[in-house]
Amino acid sequence: MSISVLRTHDGWWVQTPRGAAPVDSAATTTAALLADRAAIEAAAAATATATIPIDTLELVSPVTSPCRVVAQMTNYVSHVKDSGMNPDTVPLTFFRKASGSISGPSADVIKPDHVRFLDYEVEAGLVFGRPVPVGTSIDEHNIADFVAGLVITNDVSARDVQLPKTQFYEAKSYPTFTPIGPALVLLEEGDFKRFDDLRLQLRVNGEVRQNMTVGSDMIYRPVQALRALTKFQRLDAGDLLLTGTPGGTALKAPSKPVEIIGSLLPPAVKWKFFFKAQAKNPHYLQDGDVMELSIATDDGVLDLGIQRTVVRFVR
Numbered sequence: 001m002s003i004s005v006l007r008t009h010d011g012w013w014v015q016t017p018r019g020a021a022p023v024d025s026a027a028t029t030t031a032a033l034l035a036d037r038a039a040i041e042a043a044a045a046a047t048a049t050a051t052i053p054i055d056t057l058e059l060v061s062p063v064t065s066p067c068r069v070v071a072q073m074t075n076y077v078s079h080v081k082d083s084g085m086n087p088d089t090v091p092l093t094f095f096r097k098a099s100g101s102i103s104g105p106s107a108d109v110i111k112p113d114h115v116r117f118l119d120y121e122v123e124a125g126l127v128f129g130r131p132v133p134v135g136t137s138i139d140e141h142n143i144a145d146f147v148a149g150l151v152i153t154n155d156v157s158a159r160d161v162q163l164p165k166t167q168f169y170e171a172k173s174y175p176t177f178t179p180i181g182p183a184l185v186l187l188e189e190g191d192f193k194r195f196d197d198l199r200l201q202l203r204v205n206g207e208v209r210q211n212m213t214v215g216s217d218m219i220y221r222p223v224q225a226l227r228a229l230t231k232f233q234r235l236d237a238g239d240l241l242l243t244g245t246p247g248g249t250a251l252k253a254p255s256k257p258v259e260i261i262g263s264l265l266p267p268a269v270k271w272k273f274f275f276k277a278q279a280k281n282p283h284y285l286q287d288g289d290v291m292e293l294s295i296a297t298d299d300g301v302l303d304l305g306i307q308r309t310v311v312r313f314v315r
Contacts, residue, residue, distance in 0.1 A: 004183035014043035019051030031238035062184035065099035068239040075244025084253025098173035105181035118285040121155035121245035122202040132235040138226040149186040182305040197297040212246035250283035287313040
């Protein structure tokens with residue numbers, strides 16, 4: 001049975017059917033908390049008199065920073081097709097996000113003034129519970145020894161920064177561009193086998209924009225990703241891997257004829273015309289939009305909770 005861990009500014013909590021039970025731990029980081037499993041399990045067993053209503057807590061990200069935030073790019077068939085690429089040939093690719101972009105599950109997402117096209121990406125995040133040195137051998141039998149839990153993440157993206165600069169780091173690393181939570185769901189024996197059954201959903205103002213299960217759409221599963229990543233990247237307890245997003249983001253590739261014509265233009269001219277067309281796309285995030293993200297198995301056995309954030313424009 002998985003354990004859902006919550007975090008506030010002044011401590012850690014375990015979500016129980018009776019309410020939120022405080023974790024008796026001095027841990028100030030996710031890594032330190034994961035090393036104090038006895039305290040987590042004691043909180044999970046707390047009686048009703050030792051709990052408080054969960055809705056009275058002001059939750060912050062259960063993943064603390066600084067940490068490594070690594071992400072997989074174009075890792076769902078539907079998203080690859082939306083991006084105008086071939087799912088059969090798309091490579092396994094990673095990029096980094098600044099951990100300063102991490103924010104809580106109800107904190108506002110702040111659009112910088114110079115950004116015009118703000119997009120969303122619901123992703124299942126893997127949180128590591130122990131060091132993964134370069135050269136570590138990862139397979140189906142031992143991956144759960146390294147992945148401690150799962151979190152909801154939103155890979156918020158400034159598309160007009162990302163595309164012309166042909167890089168991801170800046171476009172996805174502004175403060176509040178990685179909302180995480182509400183819960184860090186710690187996996188028990190056998191839970192990781194249900195990863196393929198997770199359904200990722202994202203709504204904007206109640207409208208479903210993304211809705212897909214991992215098993216029906218993901219290209220490179222966590223074992224494949226970590227086999228590649230550990231060839232060059234060390235990971236430590238508390239680090240985070242975002243595993244990609246399904247189709248349904250605001251950004252869509254232009255039609256093939258338009259793409260061919262665009263390839264013949266100077267870059268500055270090409271992007272001017274591209275973003276002029278994107279300005280007519282109503283799916284980019286607007287001031288006051290409410291994003292609601294959920295990740296769970298359809299039977300509710302694994303449930304990462306619901307993340308709700310509001311988009312705010314810097315004036």
